[in-house]
Amino acid sequence: xxxxxxxxxxxxxxxxxxxxxxxxxxxxxxxxxxxxxxxxxxxxxxxxxxxxxxxxxxxxxxxxxxxxxxxxxxxxxxxxxxxxxxxxxxxxxxxxxxxxxxxxxxxxxxxxxxxxxxxxxxxxxxxxxxxxxxxxxxxxxxxxxxxxxxxxxxxxxxxxxxxxxxxxxxxxxxxxxxxxxxxxxxxxxxxxxxxxxxxxxxxxxxxxxxxxxxxxxxxxxxxxxxxxxxxxxxxxxxxxxxxxxxxxxxxxxxxxxxxxxxxxxxxxxxxxxxxxxxxxxxxxxxxxxxxxxxxxxxxxxxxxxxxxxxxxxxxxxxxxxxxxxxxxxxxxxxxxxxxxxxxxxxxxxxxxxxxxxxxxxxxxxxxxxxxxxxxxxxxxxxxxxxxxxxxxxxxxxxxxxxxxxxxxxxxxxxxxxxxxxxxxxxxxxxxxxxxxxxxxxxxxxxxxxxxxxxxxxxxxxxxxxxxxxxxxxxxxxxxxxxxxxxxxxxxxxxxxxxxxxxxxxxxxxxxxxxxxxxxxxxxxxxxxxxxxxxxxxxxxxxxxxxxxxxxxxxxxxxxx
Numbered sequence: 001x002x003x004x005x006x007x008x009x010x011x012x013x014x015x016x017x018x019x020x021x022x023x024x025x026x027x028x029x030x031x032x033x034x035x036x037x038x039x040x041x042x043x044x045x046x047x048x049x050x051x052x053x054x055x056x057x058x059x060x061x062x063x064x065x066x067x068x069x070x071x072x073x074x075x076x077x078x079x080x081x082x083x084x085x086x087x088x089x090x091x092x093x094x095x096x097x098x099x100x101x102x103x104x105x106x107x108x109x110x111x112x113x114x115x116x117x118x119x120x121x122x123x124x125x126x127x128x129x130x131x132x133x134x135x136x137x138x139x140x141x142x143x144x145x146x147x148x149x150x151x152x153x154x155x156x157x158x159x160x161x162x163x164x165x166x167x168x169x170x171x172x173x174x175x176x177x178x179x180x181x182x183x184x185x186x187x188x189x190x191x192x193x194x195x196x197x198x199x200x201x202x203x204x205x206x207x208x209x210x211x212x213x214x215x216x217x218x219x220x221x222x223x224x225x226x227x228x229x230x231x232x233x234x235x236x237x238x239x240x241x242x243x244x245x246x247x248x249x250x251x252x253x254x255x256x257x258x259x260x261x262x263x264x265x266x267x268x269x270x271x272x273x274x275x276x277x278x279x280x281x282x283x284x285x286x287x288x289x290x291x292x293x294x295x296x297x298x299x300x301x302x303x304x305x306x307x308x309x310x311x312x313x314x315x316x317x318x319x320x321x322x323x324x325x326x327x328x329x330x331x332x333x334x335x336x337x338x339x340x341x342x343x344x345x346x347x348x349x350x351x352x353x354x355x356x357x358x359x360x361x362x363x364x365x366x367x368x369x370x371x372x373x374x375x376x377x378x379x380x381x382x383x384x385x386x387x388x389x390x391x392x393x394x395x396x397x398x399x400x401x402x403x404x405x406x407x408x409x410x411x412x413x414x415x416x417x418x419x420x421x422x423x424x425x426x427x428x429x430x431x432x433x434x435x436x437x438x439x440x441x442x443x444x445x446x447x448x449x450x451x452x453x454x455x456x457x458x459x460x461x462x463x464x465x466x467x468x469x470x471x472x473x474x475x476x477x478x479x480x481x482x483x484x485x486x487x488x489x490x491x492x493x494x495x496x497x498x499x500x501x502x503x504x505x506x507x508x509x510x511x512x513x514x515x516x517x518x519x520x521x522x523x524x525x526x527x528x529x530x531x532x533x534x535x536x537x538x539x540x541x542x543x544x545x546x547x548x549x550x551x552x553x554x555x556x557x558x559x560x
Contacts, residue, residue, distance in 0.1 A: 002027045003393060006127045006139065008110050008337075009147035011039020011052075013370035013382035015091060016069065017145045018100045020386040023479060024394055029141070030104040031129055037095060037104065040151055041087045045178060052151040053175040057203060058084045061195060061224065061284045063231035065491050067377035069094060070384075070470035071481040076497040080231050081224055107132035110337050113144055113366075123363030143365040143393045145386065150333040150371055151175075155424065157329055163306035171325040174200055185209045186323035189311055191303065193219045193271075194425070197328030198285040204326075205296040212311075212319060216302040217421065218273035220260055223286040232284070233376055233432075234467040234495070238449070241433040241468075249419070253277045264289045270299040275421045281373060281429060330425050333371065342366065348424040351409050354439065355428060356385050357392070359405035364392050373425060376432025380470035384439045387479060391443060396478075433468045445477035462488055 003026050007017045010032030021028035033051070036042055040052035041060075047053035059081050060067065064074040072094050078086055095101050112128040119125075127139045154173040158164050164171070174196045184207040190197050193215040205211035226232040244252055253276035266272035269292050273280070291297040301314045311319045334345045343350055343358055343366075353359045356367050367389035370382040391397045399405065420426035440446035452460030463472050471488050474481035 003142040004029065004140075005143045005145060005390075005393065006031065006110075006113070006125065006141040007145045007147060008113075009039060009149070010034075010037045010104050010106075011147060011149060011370075012041070012091065012379050013147035013149065013386070014039070014104075014145075015095055015100055016379070016383040017147055017369055017386045017389075018103050019069075019094075019098050020383070020390045020479075021145075022098070022100075022103075023387075024390040026143075026390060026393065028103050029139075031108045031110050031127075032104050032106050033109040035106050037101065038088050038091055039147075040149060041084050041091070043084050047175055050152050052149060054084055055174075055177050055200065055203075056179050058199070060084070060087060062377035063224075063233050063495075065467065065469050065495060066231075066233045066236070067379045068470060070380060070474045071479075071483070072097060073471070073487050073491075073494065076494040079498045080495060105129075105131075111136070112337050113146075113342075114339060115342070116140070120362045123365040125365065143367075143389075145367050145369050145389060146335065146338075147369045147382070148333075148335075150373070150428065151331045153332045153334060154327075155330045155332050156327055161303055161306060166308055167306045167322075167325065168309040169323045169325065171327065174326055174328040177326055180204045180207045183208055183324055187319065187321055188212070188324045188326065189214055189300075189303070189319070189322055190326045190328055192328030192330070193283055194281070194328060194330065195283055195285070197326075198283050198288050200326055200328060201297055202285065202287045202291050205291045208296075210319075211291075211297045212300050212322075213297050214300045214303055214313065215271075217275065217280075218266070218271045219280065219283045220257065220266065220273065220277045221264075221271060221288055222260060222282045222284050223263065224284055225286060231495070236376060236433055237466060237468050238433060238464055241431070244431070245434070249278070250276065253279070269293075278375075279420050280423070281375070281425055332424065335368075343368065348427045349413070350427075351406070353399065353405040353408060354385075354388075354442075355430070356389060357399060357405070359402050359409060364399050367392075371428055372430045372435070373428045374430050374432045374435065380473075381430070381432070381436060381439075383470070384436055384443070384473065387445070388439050388443050391478065397442060436468070436473065440473050443478060445473045445475075445479065447472050447475055456485075459485055459488065467491070 005021050005026050005028045007014050007028050007030040010030050014030050014032070015037060018028045018030055034048065040054065043054055043056060063080045064078055064082060068074045074090055078090070108129050108131050110127060111130055114126050116122060116124045116126050123142065125141050125144050127141055127144065128136060129139065130136045154175050156173050177200055180203050183204055186208055187210050188204050188208045189212045190201040190204070191214045193213060197213070201211055201213045222232060224232055226235055256277040260266070260277065269289060288297065292299060300317065304312045304314045309321050311322050332348055335343050342361070350368070350371065351359065352368055352371065355372050356369065357364050358366060367385070369385050369389065370378060372378065372381055374381055388397065392399060416426060416429060420429060437446055447463050449460055449464050452463060466488070469488065469491055471484045474484035
């Protein structure tokens with residue numbers, strides 16, 4: 001009998017889960033509380049409760065070759081860093097190509113997921129849903145995949161800001177920000193220097209009277225456009241990951257910090273943090289240094305207190321008549337439809353094996369997909385997690401004993417605490433190449449580079465030294481895709497294509513006139529002919545020969 005799988009959420013992770021279930025012969029049913037796919041990347045003017053929300057101008061921080069699903073490359077004409085509307089276009093192409101939307105129940109909210117009374121024997125789940133008309137239904141599923149991400153519940157720590165209740169202006173979380181026009185010629189403070197905080201600060205600074213960017217720790221600022229104009233994440237490859245693992249952490253950080261300081265001196269711009277480059281999720285922003293240099297953004301420390309419309313910072317400086325405060329202070333994640341005995345979340349920490357499976361269930365029939373914060377793209381990681389989970393559901397892959405999984409979870413948490421500064425956002429961090437290879441090894445699709453170098457050297461070199469694009473994980477094993485090799489060989493063409501928007505006009509080399517050369521040669525030949533009998537005399541008395549030559553020249557050629 002075909003196993004039925006409930007999928008919660010129709011964003012990028014949910015779409016990948018539907019596709020993987022279909023590939024493995026499972027029967028997916030996806031519950032999406034809104035009326036469309038896309039999740040985080042679908043812009044809506046009015047944010048919906050308990051749903052991710054973005055502002056109008058959002059452009060993704062990962063390039064298209066690194067973020068595409070592994071068997072469906074993004075069209076070559078799409079830009080390398082895509083606006084949210086183009087990301088939605090790509091998701092629709094993906095869903096249409098693999099016929100995924102017919103598996104989705106739109107406008108249907110999941111109220112509760114709980115283990116059945118016979119879970120210890122069956123591993124099944126009771127799922128209660130409610131549609132837009134208020135009709136509730138209960139369903140039985142053999143497995144569950146939860147794909148709601150970690151950007152649903154805004155973290156708004158008002159208790160950390162004394163006097164906020166007296167603030168006379170307006171304040172809100174960054175999820176409620178949409179466009180800048182309302183704040184033209186106003187004074188604005190943005191709290192937080194993550195990716196959202198940096199982007200919003202830059203955008204608002206184009207219209208505000210003054211923008212103040214408040215940060216407790218500072219940040220290392222990377223830019224999308226890296227060396228030679230290549231997208232930053234296309235430099236992520238196995239060679240770089242190898243050196244990251246073998247070099248001392250401090251030395252590797254120093255190499256990276258030297259590069260980012262070469263672009264602009266972080267200390268000079270009042271941004272340099274005390275922590276190392278790879279001890280915090282980096283901020284990607286190409287424009288922030290320019291806005292600071294032009295004075296439209298002023299970097300300030302943490303806020304000490306609010307007093308009416310006055311904001312006092314910890315360095316004692318005061319800004320009067322502030323109109324708006326934007327809290328770009330991140331998000332919290334939780335699973336209100338699950339009991340804490342299944343997945344417990346405390347301070348943004350969840351005990352999950354490889355960030356996917358609760359380690360203490362009698363049967364591994366529940367998977368959390370996309371609950372990671374990678375130094376890289378999330379879409380391929382969610383897809384890889386889904387490929388692993390569906391193979392586990394089918395009993396093609398066995399998980400380790402519960403005790404071994406718990407040890408792995410503890411080890412990961414200790415390593416993360418040692419490397420990263422303490423922050424709610426640093427509980428689910430993963431390094432893209434390393435994590436993808438870990439899960440790919442479990443699925444049986446990790447590239448065998450040594451064998452490739454012997455059997456297909458060109459491909460092996462591209463996989464080793466080129467960007468670690470998702471197509472590499474379709475070269476072998478379950479889910480092998482016949483087009484993977486070609487996708488790898490043409491990936492740089494797709495990078496270049498959207499930038500080649502005009503025909504290059506190269507200056508045509510001018511043909512040098514041969515007339516002067518012909519005249520010079522004729523003159524030399526004539527001179528040689530006239531002097532053919534005078535060579536011996538020339539050697540004896542060259543002055544007489546030169547006088548003879550002068551006498552034969554026209555008057556305008558003679559020297560005075």
